[in-house]
Amino acid sequence: MTVQTPNGFTLDNAGQRIVVDPVTRIEGHLRIEVNVDDSNIIRNAVSTGTMWRGLEVILKGRDPRDAWAFTQRICGVCTGTHALTSVRAVEDALDIQIPENANTIRNLMQLALQVHDHIVHFYHLHALDWVDVVSSLSADPRATSELAQSISAWPKSSPGYFRDLQARLKTFVESGQLGLFRNGYWGHPAYKLPPEANLMAVAHYLEALDFQKEIKKIHTVFGGKNPHPNWLVGGVPCPINVSDTGAVGAINIERLNLVKRIIDESRQFSEQVYLPDLKAIASFYKDWGFGGGLSSQNVLSYGDIPDHANDYSAANLMLPRGAIINGDLSTVHEVDQRDSEEIQEFVSHSWYSYDDENRGLHPWDGVTEPNFDLGPNFKGTKTKIEQLDENAKYSWIKSPRWKGHAMEVGPLARYIIGYAQNNPEFKEPTEKLLSELDLPVSALFSTLGRTAARGLECVWAADKMDYFYNKLISNIRNGDLATANTERWDPSTWPSDVKGVGFTEAPRGALGHWIHIKDGRIENYQAVVPTTWNAGPRDNEGNIGAYEASLLDTPMADPEQPLEILRTIHSFDPCLACSTHVMSPEGEPLSDVKVR
Amino acid sequence: MSSPETFYDVFRQQGISRRSFNKFCSLTAASLGLGPSFAPRIAHAMETKRRTPVIWMNGLECTCCSESFIRSGHPLVSDVVLSMLSLDYSHVLMAAAGHQAEAALEETRTQHAGEYILAVEGNPPLNEDGMFCIVGGRPFLEQLKEMAAGAKAIVAWGSCASNGCVQAAKPNPTQATPIHKVIRDKPIIKVPGCPPIAEVMTGVLTYILTFDRLPPLDRLGRPEMFYGQRIHDKCYRRPHFDAGQFAEEWDDENSRKGYCLYKMGCRGPTTYNACSTVRWNEGVSFPIQSGHGCIGCSEENFWDNGPFYDRLAEVQTPLGVEANADKIGLTAAGVIGAGVAAHAAVSALTRVRNPNSGE
Numbered sequence: 012m013t014v015q016t017p018n019g020f021t022l023d024n025a026g027q028r029i030v031v032d033p034v035t036r037i038e039g040h041l042r043i044e045v046n047v048d049d050s051n052i053i054r055n056a057v058s059t060g061t062m063w064r065g066l067e068v069i070l071k072g073r074d075p076r077d078a079w080a081f082t083q084r085i086c087g088v089c090t091g092t093h094a095l096t097s098v099r100a101v102e103d104a105l106d107i108q109i110p111e112n113a114n115t116i117r118n119l120m121q122l123a124l125q126v127h128d129h130i131v132h133f134y135h136l137h138a139l140d141w142v143d144v145v146s147s148l149s150a151d152p153r154a155t156s157e158l159a160q161s162i163s164a165w166p167k168s169s170p171g172y173f174r175d176l177q178a179r180l181k182t183f184v185e186s187g188q189l190g191l192f193r194n195g196y197w198g199h200p201a202y203k204l205p206p207e208a209n210l211m212a213v214a215h216y217l218e219a220l221d222f223q224k225e226i227k228k229i230h231t232v233f234g235g236k237n238p239h240p241n242w243l244v245g246g247v248p249c250p251i252n253v254s255d256t257g258a259v260g261a262i263n264i265e266r267l268n269l270v271k272r273i274i275d276e277s278r279q280f281s282e283q284v285y286l287p288d289l290k291a292i293a294s295f296y297k298d299w300g301f302g303g304g305l306s307s308q309n310v311l312s313y314g315d316i317p318d319h320a321n322d323y324s325a326a327n328l329m330l331p332r333g334a335i336i337n338g339d340l341s342t343v344h345e346v347d348q349r350d351s352e353e354i355q356e357f358v359s360h361s362w363y364s365y366d367d368e369n370r371g372l373h374p375w376d377g378v379t380e381p382n383f384d385l386g387p388n389f390k391g392t393k394t395k396i397e398q399l400d401e402n403a404k405y406s407w408i409k410s411p412r413w414k415g416h417a418m419e420v421g422p423l424a425r426y427i428i429g430y431a432q433n434n435p436e437f438k439e440p441t442e443k444l445l446s447e448l449d450l451p452v453s454a455l456f457s458t459l460g461r462t463a464a465r466g467l468e469c470v471w472a473a474d475k476m477d478y479f480y481n482k483l484i485s486n487i488r489n490g491d492l493a494t495a496n497t498e499r500w501d502p503s504t505w506p507s508d509v510k511g512v513g514f515t516e517a518p519r520g521a522l523g524h525w526i527h528i529k530d531g532r533i534e535n536y537q538a539v540v541p542t543t544w545n546a547g548p549r550d551n552e553g554n555i556g557a558y559e560a561s562l563l564d565t566p567m568a569d570p571e572q573p574l575e576i577l578r579t580i581h582s583f584d585p586c587l588a589c590s591t592h593v594m595s596p597e598g599e600p601l602s603d604v605k606v607r
Numbered sequence: 608m609s610s611p612e613t614f615y616d617v618f619r620q621q622g623i624s625r626r627s628f629n630k631f632c633s634l635t636a637a638s639l640g641l642g643p644s645f646a647p648r649i650a651h652a653m654e655t656k657r658r659t660p661v662i663w664m665n666g667l668e669c670t671c672c673s674e675s676f677i678r679s680g681h682p683l684v685s686d687v688v689l690s691m692l693s694l695d696y697s698h699v700l701m702a703a704a705g706h707q708a709e710a711a712l713e714e715t716r717t718q719h720a721g722e723y724i725l726a727v728e729g730n731p732p733l734n735e736d737g738m739f740c741i742v743g744g745r746p747f748l749e750q751l752k753e754m755a756a757g758a759k760a761i762v763a764w765g766s767c768a769s770n771g772c773v774q775a776a777k778p779n780p781t782q783a784t785p786i787h788k789v790i791r792d793k794p795i796i797k798v799p800g801c802p803p804i805a806e807v808m809t810g811v812l813t814y815i816l817t818f819d820r821l822p823p824l825d826r827l828g829r830p831e832m833f834y835g836q837r838i839h840d841k842c843y844r845r846p847h848f849d850a851g852q853f854a855e856e857w858d859d860e861n862s863r864k865g866y867c868l869y870k871m872g873c874r875g876p877t878t879y880n881a882c883s884t885v886r887w888n889e890g891v892s893f894p895i896q897s898g899h900g901c902i903g904c905s906e907e908n909f910w911d912n913g914p915f916y917d918r919l920a921e922v923q924t925p926l927g928v929e930a931n932a933d934k935i936g937l938t939a940a941g942v943i944g945a946g947v948a949a950h951a952a953v954s955a956l957t958r959v960r961n962p963n964s965g966e
Contacts (some may be wrong), residue, residue: 031705032743035698038670040742061741064667065780066773074914080902081910084773087671087802124756131677139702179689188658188693194711195702218686224678224805228891236680236887238671238802241902243857260844260865261898269891286957381780383735394736396744407739486823488702495857577704588669 018417019308020563023054028398031573032061032551034580036136037579038088040588041546043580044399045562047216047570056555056562057401058546060267060498060587063381064360070536075101075528076501079242082524082538086589088131090238091124091230092517093524093538093589100524101244104511110493113246114320115483119270120240121316122479123229126277128518129287129422129465130226132584134219136559137462137575140578141292142204142212145197146326148181150206158207163287167218176214184361200568201575203295212292215284226263226277229476232266246495262494267484268497274480289466293459302579304561308338309416310424311544313346313523315516316475323514325498330516331437337415340431347414348512348523354539357411360401364410369551371412374525374537375510399551407439408590409496410547410556411539419557420520420544421583427455428463440467458561461582465518502531515543521586542590545583558583629897638855658693659816660715661753665698666747666776667740667783669727672765673699675802679809680889682757688723688811691816695723709743712750715759724759724815727768731789739781748789755790760821762796762811763787766904767830769797778912787828794821797828799903807833815950827907838875838893838901841883844868862898872916873900880905 014022024046032042046055083094102109109117115440152174159168180368183189196202205424233249234240234411240472241248252261259265314325314332319413333343347353355371356359358364364382365372372378386403388395399405411528418424420514428453429437435505444463445452454460507530514523520541527535545557561579568575633646658806663673677684688694694701695715696708697777715723732739737746755761763786764770774783787795798811811830814822822830839845847853848867853868855861862868863953869876875883878901882893894901903909 030744032741033698033704033708035701035704035708038699040665040698040740040747042741062667063739063781064774064783068674068778068780069773069776069910074916076875077913077915078870080915081773081776084669084671084801086676087669090671090674118889135677144702186658187694188660190658190693191688191697191701191704193695193701194707196707217685217689220677221683224680224684224888227678228888231888232899233897233898234806235734235892236882238674241894241897241899243899245733246857249897250858250863252865255863257864257866261863330771381735383738394738394746394749397740434947467841493858494862498856532700572707572785574706585767 014553016549016555017143017430017552018305018560019120020555021054021558022555022563023048024401026054027570029567029570029573029576030398031576033425034577034585036139036577036581037317037585037587038086038540038589039585041580041585041587042399043558043562043576044401045575045576047567051567051570053226053562053565053567053605055572056559057399057405058408058548058556058558059399060542060546060590062587064408064588066296067379067536067538071534074531075104075246075526076500078526078536079244079534083239083242083539086586089124089242089517089519089589091120091234091242092515092522094240095121096515096522096524097515097526098242098244098536099246099513099515100511100526101513101528102511104509104526104528105505105511107245107499108321108494109143109246109496110491111320112251112483112486112491112494114317115479115486116247116249117474118316120230120233121482122476123226123273123277125518126281126469126476127223127226127331128584129469129472130219130280131223132287132518133285133462133466133469133526134216136584137581138212138216139195140574140581141198141202141296142216143197143209144192144213145184145203146186146202146204147210147213148177148206150210152177152178152210154209155207157212158291162228162291163283165283167214172576173210173214176217177210180213193437194573196574197277197323199572199574201299201578204292205295208295210338212288213286218284219280222276222280229270231272232270233262235517243495243496245500246493248495251487251492253492256425258515267480271480274473274476277476278470281473285469287288288464289463289583290444290447293311293463295579296459297448297450297454299459300457301565301575302455302461302561302582303456304563305417305419305557306423306427306460306561307456309336309413309418309429309526310334311346311413311418311420311521312425312428313362313514313516313521315514322357328352329436331432333428333432333436334413334418335431337575343431348514348525351416354411354523354541356408356411356543357550359407360404361406362404370411371550374523375527375535375541377537405528406548408543408547410550411543412550412554417547417550417554417556417560420541421461422453422464422468422518422520423461424520425516426467437467438473440470458579465584468595488581505531511581517589519589520544540586540589542583542586546585546590548589639927640707652831658691660695660719661692661726661812662695662712662715662723662758663697663699663726663728664733664751664754666727666729666751666767667781668681668765668767669700669773670728671802672767672808672815672931673697673726674846675805676764676808678805678888680814681806683929684809685811687812688874692724692812705942720757721759723758724760724812726762726764726812727786728764729767730771730775730783730785732783733778734782751786752789752868755793758793760796760815761786761793763828764798764808766799766801766909767798770907772801773910795824795828796821796824796830799834799905803905804881804887804890806885807861824894833881833885834879835881838878838880838895840897842875843883844895868895868898868900870898870912870918872907872918874903874906874912874915874919875901876919877905878903
């Protein structure tokens with residue numbers, strides 16, 4: 012049956028149904044179903060979040076100063092961003108001003124997350140969609156060296172280096188124990204890289220695996236550990252002491268030197284490995300222009316990285332803020348997270364119940380009551396699902412909408428908005444990359460565009476770490492050591508009934524937390540996360556979400572081997588533990604969820 | 608098929624000398640508390656073994672355990688996955704998806720029954736027939752039980768698998784359940800923490816691979832070598848605790864001097880973990896070193912023992928009597944009374960010098 016969605020897509024579920032479950036190389040649990048036509052082109056797509064944990068129910072009644080620790084456990088991949096969003100929400104509710112150093116240190120931690128997350132995503136979660144590991148065994152190490160040296164000054168590029176690596180890979184493959192690479196799609200016709208580019212990419216896969224652990228040491232310096240560093244409402248927990256007795260127990264010059272070394276290495280790796288690899292790989296996939304989905308129409312970013320403390324206005328945020336709708340890049344709309352008419356979540360196709368499922372609810376007014384109802388037409392049994400029915404409820408993810416529009420969020424959204432705002436930090440690198448690849452601006456709206464924006468942003472974030480490092484040094488030099496404001500630490504100083512909102516740009520996109528504090532306790536907590544925006548199901552009017560839209564019209568070489576589906580879904584960097592959440596403003600216990 | 612790659616092969620390929628290899632084995636023996644006579648046994652094991660298949664499954668979790676695992680500095684995780692074990696299934700890292708991923712799981716289950724290690728990150732929810740966590744259209748719980756049946760050993764990564772962790776905090780809406788409550792017929796090594804320390808994770812696996820036996824476990828199922836002592840027992844700020852020197856407020860003078868964080872809610876005195884010894888991210892720091900108290904993330908029900916900033920009511924003092932921090936401080940004050948007065952003056956002076964502090 013052919014359906015026209017209100018947001019402009021044509022769906023046809025007549026052809027063969029392909030199920031990919033589990034989608035791997037992601038965070039959490041995701042299922043994708045598509046229908047392909049006789050030519051194996053995707054004509055219908057169904058995105059299903061397949062896990063639910065209920066963290067916001069668990070937060071009810073707890074101390075708001077603890078909320079960051081709970082919400083940080085929403086996701087261990089984008090670790091830190093939920094905690095930062097949470098302390099901002101509490102500070103907003105309680106009108107707490109943080110010291111300049113705390114803002115700077117938080118930015119350093121958030122930027123370190125961006126750099127780390129983007130590198131790990133590109134090499135370890137996404138690269139194998141473009142890179143054929145087995146093909147690399149037939150590469151000529153000398154030619155690989157020439158290729159590597161032609162695109163970058165990165166020193167690990169000698170013929171001997173690639174020869175040794177290749178020998179190691181051969182031993183690995185010949186052992187018959189392929190481990191992580193077992194049952195991969197090696198030899199698939201959608202792989203286009205020559206063996207030498209594959210070998211270079213596999214070398215960098217392993218180098219990135221060894222390097223990524225360095226980046227997060229910035230979290231360890233300021234937050235004591237990673238994953239899941241420590242944060243603080245009112246500032247940061249690490250005191251600064253550079254000169255006096257006890258300096259060794261605080262942020263001191265040795266700690267700062269470590270941070271500086273990691274920043275320098277992060278910049279070098281981003282510029283000399285990640286970006287050149289991205290360009291080299293993209294140059295072989297220029298004619299694979301699929302996967303644009305919503306990106307050419309509706310994109311959203313809250314903005315992040317406040318230059319100065321306590322100012323979350325667009326002018327003070329270094330990452331772009333705003334919304335573009337209907338593909339009109341000439342207008343970037345203002346976004347207000349407090350306006351009950353702007354951001355709303357719908358559940359008509361999600362496994363939750365509302366009193367009126369034709370209406371969306373703003374996060375401060377949201378309701379979540381789980382309702383695992385598969386509808387009358389799904390195939391299989393309740394505990395052995397063969398095929399979901401997208402006309403019924405089919406996901407543990409809700410459908411968030413901005414003024415009724417399905418939106419795409421993430422690095423590509425940020426770059427499109429920055430481009431539309433003529434912000435040179437985003438527009439110039441984008442134009443340079445496009446011109447080097449000899450591609451038009453329209454090429455941005457694609458799977459490849461999403462992947463490219465992430466790489467550009469990694470370089471940007473590494474540079475900004477340097478900016479904030481220098482800012483921290485300069486502030487300390489001027490005698491400002493303050494890292495926390497404790498004026499409103501004691502709950503007896505709080506108003507009895509307040510609401511707040513905190514937001515960040517997580518690596519995967521716009522993230523917001525909405526909190527209601529009553530009599531010193533959390534009355535109500537709600538998170539609307541990037542993967543909810545991107546992976547959410549259809550809404551009550553039938554608008555499809557970003558994942559679903561991105562898969563349409565993509566040809567599959569072999570429907571039994573879903574490489575093209577993985578390629579496009581991975582370009583969003585899915586984070587499913589983030590996206591599946593719940594809140595209950597009435598406070599009804601959900602421990603008696605119906606067990607059928 | 609040529610001979611399988613062993614640990615030693617890896618070292619050789621990386622240009623590491625036999626001498627360095629032997630040194631590595633000695634250090635490994637030392638770090639595991641085994642004494643130098645074990646070094647040759649480690650070397651022998653690393654030279655000859657075929658890689659053990661490891662199945663890494665994910666239930667309800669946040670993937671912080673996988674993220675921590677890849678932070679391992681010794682061994683490097685690239686060596687772990689290429690050369691030390693065969694990671695045949697991992698949602699986070701494996702190339703295959705969907706049917707091909709499920710097939711990899713099935714192949715290991717049938718072809719390597721009794722040989723593979725099952726590593727579990729996260730836990731199964733029991734409510735809604737297990738459908739709060741679905742993998743391949745089925746409850747994660749079913750898949751977990753199937754894979755547990757053929758495993759030679761099971762590792763419970765992190766606090767989710769070991770204790771339930773955050774989704775099992777009250778009111779535990781999904782009835783998230785630690786794995787030892789659904790798998791009762793196998794030894795389970797619990798490696799709690801949210802997440803566990805990277806080198807503790809790779810250390811536990813390497814121990815099993817190297818000595819071909821499970822590490823000694825305490826009564827709660829945790830490896831004694833890493834969870835045998837409290838963070839407080841080995842905390843470098845312990846002398847400040849014993850001297851009654853405490854941070855009283857965030858970013859106060861005492862915090863800047865690195866005094867004990869007990870009054871800020873630190874759970875170090877009741878938390879069994881290796882944070883104050885192994886430390887985090889190749890020894891860079893641990894929570895207390897970076898100014899925040901321990902939240903007790905490797906302890907059962909730590910989420911429901913909050914708020915995190917409320918101090919523990921009672922702790923064991925060095926004299927073996929129960930006392931709270933104020934009493935300890937009072938006793939110590941008699942000895943260092945003059946110091947306290949001077950210290951208060953310095954604090955006041957610093958506040959004047961730094962008008963921005965606290966803003």
